[in-house]
């Protein structure tokens with residue numbers, strides 16, 4: 001195949017293009033479309049896309065439900081964009097920030113016939129790019145896509161890659177003495193799909209033949225670094241390392257799944273909605289996301305690469321335990337990790353217990 005980018009590499013480029021506001025071509029089922037992220041679209045590109053034909057705005061079923069638009073295609077709504085619609089109309093549909101202040105967005109007409117396969121793929125790419133899940137879609141010829149110098153992605157070939165777990169390369173390991181444990185090593189893992197690197201912090205030299213004290217920590221810039229009182233992440237991170245230090249052995253995975261997998265910008269959008277009175281789950285849904293967009297298969301793969309097959313998992317989240325088990329990592333024990341409750345996060349923790357099945 002020479003120097004040409006393979007499909008995984010092309011998908012990584014597509015995510016980067018969408019983040020910059022550059023449209024991407026998708027083809028499949030006898031159809032070719034250009035898609036553009038609603039969040040990063042410019043006036044000029046909206047004008048150019050409109051000249052190509054009638055526009056759809058692809059939204060997730062979650063976002064459509066908030067907007068009272070019908071999603072006819074199992075979690076995907078294809079909203080008809082009126083000819084006179086401005087960029088602000090598109091952005092208001094994508095972004096719930098002003099839903100309460102400006103509730104008059106409908107009635108919205110959504111498409112029913114035809115296929116939504118390319119719309120679904122567009123939303124998956126937006127999520128992968130950590131953008132709002134909302135994409136403009138317009139039918140074009142494949143020639144148009146290539147003459148404009150845009151990427152063209154075959155949907156049938158891309159779908160399995162997007163659903164699969166990317167392979168992880170171990171890049172490097174080195175000693176980093178920590179306050180909680182002097183004999184610590186940091187391992188860096190790089191996904192082959194161009195996404196962010198994940199880290200494993202190994203404390204001591206845990207026996208690979210026995211269940212290891214383990215924590216799957218999801219990145220939380222606000223909690224881990226800023227000491228935010230809105231969640232319990234920082235105290236959980238410190239408590240997990242401290243216990244591993246005390247026991248002299250353990251492994252903490254630091255997974256780049258900020259905001260339960262929606263990215264920091266979207267998490268801050270969720271926080272802004274929480275300031276309007278929505279809880280952590282409702283806020284995710286209004287933005288168009290599921291409650292939890294993380295992929296814990298990643299954690300299982302890193303544990304396996306480190307040589308572990310059984311864990312004593314530090315968590316209050318039963319979904320993490322089930323996911324480990326289904327990925328072939330035995331959960332010999334659950335070690336509760338209850339620290340860091342504050343007046344600012346007690347409602348957040350209560351909602352996680354009530355709606356997401358967290359153990360109190």
Ligand SMILES: Nc1nc2c(ncn2[C@@H]2O[C@H](COP(=O)(O)OP(=O)(O)OP(=O)(O)O)[C@@H](O)[C@H]2O)c(=O)[nH]1
Nearest residue numbers: 218219220231257258259260267270280315316317
């Ligand atoms: N979308 C969203 N993410 C949040 C919010 N508050 C915290 N997070 C993110 O949630 C993740 C925290 O997950 P974990 O600490 O693994 O917590 P958990 O799934 O509740 O499970 P355990 O802590 O293991 O019991 C981090 O990625 C945070 O950035 C929020 O209000 N909205």
Ligand SMILES: [Zn+2]
Nearest residue numbers: 220223231233
């Ligand atoms: Zn947090």
